[in-house]
Amino acid sequence: MHVNLERIKSDILTLAEIGRHADDRGIYRMAFTDADMEGKRWLTQRIESAGLQASVDGAANISAIRAGTSDSPRVLVGSHIDTVPCAGALDGTLGVIVGLECLRRIHEENVSLRRTLELIAFSDEEGRFGGMFGSHSVCGLINPELIATMDDLDGIKLADEMHRHGYEPLAALEAARDPESIASYLELHIEQGPVLDHLKKPIGIVDEITGLFTWSVWFRGEANHAGTTPMEMRKDAFMGLADFAHEVPRILDENGSPRSRATIGKAQILPGAANTVPGLVEFSLDVRDTSEDVLRELAESFRKALSAIARRRGLMFEFQQKSYLQPVQCGGELVEELTRQSERLGLEANRMHSGAAHDAQIMGRMVPVGMIFVPSKGGQSHSPAEWTAWSDIEAGANLMLHTLMSIADQ
Template identity: 90%
Template sequence: MKVELERIKSDILTLAEIGRNAADRGIYRMAFTDADIEGKRWLTNRIETAGLAASMDGAANVTATHAGTTNAPRVLVGSHIDTVPCAGALDGTLGVVVGLECLRRLHEEAISLKRTIELIAFSDEEGRFGGMFGSHSVCGLINPELLATMSDLDGVKLADEMSRHGYNPLAALDAARDPESIASYLELHIEQGPVLDHLKKPIGIVDEITGLFTWSVWFRGEANHAGTTPMEMRKDAFMGLADFAHEVPRILDENGSPRSRATIGKAQILPGAANTVPGLVEFSLDVRDTSEEVLAELSASFQKALSAIARRRGLMFEFQQKSYLKPVQCGGNIVEELTCQSERLGLDAHHMHSGAAHDAQIMGRMVPVGMIFVPSKGGQSHSPAEWTAWADIEAGANLMLNTLLSLADSE
């Protein structure tokens, strides 16, 4: 079976206009904004226009099903349609639109399968309110305290935004699924990186999804006059950061793996005056790997390095872990099936890990998961420049359709 590419094109380009900013051409469809709710209504309409039944759970996840002939655990396929500010047209959206197209084709051809296939468009994958709200809810990882306290960077509470649109926030507790009711979860996504584009490969088959931890780190020294304080008598907090930044590659080489990543993405120097020795530096540290053991070793190594630098520079240091996500291994049988189907379709696939978090990472805590990547032009994502060739989108969609057919008809 094959998808209808023109229908996928139309859906992607139409949805891209919901939340579009005319000035910068970016899409602003952040979770539970008016544009996001309009997107949910658009998706519901497209599902119903296809002759499928649409529904919404307590976390405002939009779903549709192609019913199977048995009550065997179902196969889920999906992603999300919320965006970061000033987003491109494909991140998340592609997986939902392709999932819908797969259900449409099965419905049009009246294909009978043993397992029900369910499309799910998760709420707030981009973490406006601090987490992947929709998939966390499905996995039973939401509680009343979280619902009452989750807020965005501007202090807007999730519960207030849900209530504003007529949703009962506490109903998200009822979105939790029984793991025994789900056989697997599949997601198609743009790579959001340069690997496939560089290799000129149309398909990536994900074998692992990276884990990560993020820290806020502080070096505390002593602010002093830039002209009167001798170099050897300074407690310069910024020099502590400079020393640590140079240590990062060494620590990755000695304690990491080829899949390790570490990034200092944000720093603040105080007092922040040109003629004052910095007395305080606060910076972020984002560390990723596909092995939980490697992440633990990197954590210990970074702490030792920070401690040694602080001691040498006469500083104090402290850190706070802001987030932690466990790595996820993709289901072995799903990876095998994706590999088999890509070979059958004549697609040159590259096995790779995902360096970004996705709803599949949360679902992987509960059920076997699989991911298909398609190339991102120039590796660009989270910007209006984000794009993927239509031919690559068609290849990924056909791989998803035929894999769903196989998995939904298995014992």
């Protein structure tokens, strides 16, 4: 049995037009915008037209149900359809469309399976309101205070947007599932990186999902005249940042692992005048690894380096942790089942970790999870240039189909 690639193509291309801007061809379907709600309505219609049962929970997660023959814990498959601003057509969306196609094909062929299959399209995976709201809700990781205070970069509150679209925000608390009711969660996603494209392999089987922490860091020195302040008498905050940037590779080599990443992605220099020695630098630090122990060691090493640089340069430093996500191990049995099915289908697969966060990372706190990656052309994502060859999409979709049928009949 195989997926219907033409139907997958049609669904992807149709959904891509919801929220697309004509000027830059990017998709703007951010969580709880009008475009996102239109996308949810479209998805619901596609579920119902396939003869599947559609439902929505208090967090606005959209589900499709294909009932099994027993009341055994169900198997979930899914991702998200919300986007970042100026997005491409596949991030998140591909996993939802492929999950829907798998349920459709099983339903069309009247395949009898013991476990109920459920497609779930989670709300706000991209974090418009600061976190993966849909999957956090399903895992019971939200509370009334969070719901009331979550807002976006423009200060718009999640609760207000939910009210605007007819949702009661506190109903998201009722979206929490009993872990005993779910056997496992599977997700297909574009890699969003260059590895599979470089290796010319159609499939990635994820064994670990990276954890991460993000800091805001400040070096405070002394703003002064660029012409009259001797070099040896300066307390130049920017030079502190420059020193630290050169320390990052050394710290990763000495304290990290081959799966460690560290990025200074944003910096602000104040006062920001060409003729003034910088008195303050604020910058971000994003650190990732698949081991919680390694993350702790990296955090301590970065803190010591910042302290030593500040002391040497006559600066003050402080930092604030903005976010933390635990690394997640994918379910060993799911990884092995994905490997068996890829071999059976003659698909060359690469065992790899995910360097990006996904809904699977949140679900992995509660149930065993598995992930399939398909190649991203040039490693590009979060842009209109994001793309994956249709043949690779078909390979990933067929792997998902046969894996779902196998684990749903166990």
